[in-house]
Amino acid sequence: MPDYLDTIKPVVRALKPYSLAVNDAPIKLNQNENPFGLPPRIKEESIRRFMDMDWGRYPDFVPTALMDKLSAHAAWTPEGIIVGNGSNEILNAVFAVTVAKGEKVLLSEPTFAIYRQTATVFDAEVVSVPLTADFEHDTPALRRAIEQYQPVVTVICSPNNPTGNVITERDLKSLLEVARGLVVLDEAYWEFAGHTFVSLMNEHPNLIVTRTFSKALALAALRVGYLMSAPALATEIRKAVLPYNINRFSQIVAETALEHYDAELAPLVARILTERCRVFDLLSGIEGIAPHPTHANFTLTRTTRLSPRRLYDELFARDILVRDVSGNPMLKSYIRIGVGTPEETDALVEALKSIHHF
Numbered sequence: 081m082p083d084y085l086d087t088i089k090p091v092v093r094a095l096k097p098y099s100l101a102v103n104d105a106p107i108k109l110n111q112n113e114n115p116f117g118l119p120p121r122i123k124e125e126s127i128r129r130f131m132d133m134d135w136g137r138y139p140d141f142v143p144t145a146l147m148d149k150l151s152a153h154a155a156w157t158p159e160g161i162i163v164g165n166g167s168n169e170i171l172n173a174v175f176a177v178t179v180a181k182g183e184k185v186l187l188s189e190p191t192f193a194i195y196r197q198t199a200t201v202f203d204a205e206v207v208s209v210p211l212t213a214d215f216e217h218d219t220p221a222l223r224r225a226i227e228q229y230q231p232v233v234t235v236i237c238s239p240n241n242p243t244g245n246v247i248t249e250r251d252l253k254s255l256l257e258v259a260r261g262l263v264v265l266d267e268a269y270w271e272f273a274g275h276t277f278v279s280l281m282n283e284h285p286n287l288i289v290t291r292t293f294s295k296a297l298a299l300a301a302l303r304v305g306y307l308m309s310a311p312a313l314a315t316e317i318r319k320a321v322l323p324y325n326i327n328r329f330s331q332i333v334a335e336t337a338l339e340h341y342d343a344e345l346a347p348l349v350a351r352i353l354t355e356r357c358r359v360f361d362l363l364s365g366i367e368g369i370a371p372h373p374t375h376a377n378f379t380l381t382r383t384t385r386l387s388p389r390r391l392y393d394e395l396f397a398r399d400i401l402v403r404d405v406s407g408n409p410m411l412k413s414y415i416r417i418g419v420g421t422p423e424e425t426d427a428l429v430e431a432l433k434s435i436h437h438f
């Protein structure tokens with residue numbers, strides 16, 4: 081019998097699958113989702129619109145209505161927008177059209193593990209520049225790496241997952257100026273940072289911005305993300321995106337969410353920001369716990385008395401799910417905690433205090 085697994089590329093065989101341990105607990109602070117959920121008004125209106133449709137028909141070849149609403153929401157031309165089944169799908173498309181075997185992709189790590197995973201599947205050689213000791217993007221080192229390795233794609237996550245730090249406009253510009261390849265800026269958490277670098281794409285046609293509906297917009301279950309770039313670049317990237325990649329229901333909900341963004345979703349973002357301050361202060365007051373300042377809806381938190389694994393287990397035993405990120409050598413004593421509702425914060429704080437009383 082031939083071993084059919086030999087048909088799999090060695091780089092893929094060598095990869096560890098991306099996975100999440102447990103995915104459920106009453107208090108879920110492990111995936112940076114919107115803890116308040118999608119407002120009922122958006123849900124009801126979406127379902128009503130969906131009921132009025134013919135489900136037997138293909139959706140639009142290009143989701144024009146959604147792209148137009150995104151264009152207004154993000155202040156970017158619809159010709160330069162690609163909608164994906166989650167933003168991860170479009171990142172895949174970017175790698176598919178840029179990376180040839182052995183070409184380099186530059187990452188600023190620790191960051192979102194999916195970048196390394198998908199770049200590797202496309203046979204890229206991943207070059208990594210570590211964040212500084214206080215978890216900032218190391219711009220001088222990234223610039224040197226761009227000049228030395230000439231990556232086809234550099235990915236910068238800002239606010240960065242899992243550290244919550246942002247890149248400044250000046251630093252991003254300085255990377256865009258030296259880069260001959262593309263720079264992908266992942267703005268998955270931009271709503272919580274309160275700034276965006278979309279307008280830089282006017283001066284820097286090598287910049288791509290990706291965003292998602294999975295975090296602030298409370299739509300993780302429906303898988304919607306989008307990319308923005310110069311229209312000519314978007315035309316090329318679209319060649320790697322399958323037709324009808326977003327199902328009609330997700331399109332409708334995404335459109336409805338954008339229509340009600342100011343009235344229904346912006347207030348939730350504001351509440352998450354208020355809660356972020358509160359969690360930070362409360363965690364800072366607990367012995368053995370040290371939250372890192374953050375611009376996102378999660379905080380990287382150092383644990384000094386218990387190992388991250390032990391703390392994860394103790395919290396899980398108290399119905400609270402957090403993310404153990406200590407597998408990364410730079411994050412050996414850290415967990416990541418998402419910002420929850422005020423009640424969830426209270427439960428978290430109480431749990432942490434009870435654990436540390438042991």
Ligand SMILES: *Cc1c(COP(=O)(O)O)cnc(C)c1O
Nearest residue numbers: 166167168192241268292294305
């Ligand atoms: C959660 C997250 C995303 C979202 O991915 P989707 O596929 O849109 O759900 C993208 N980038 C980062 C850094 C994230 O943390």
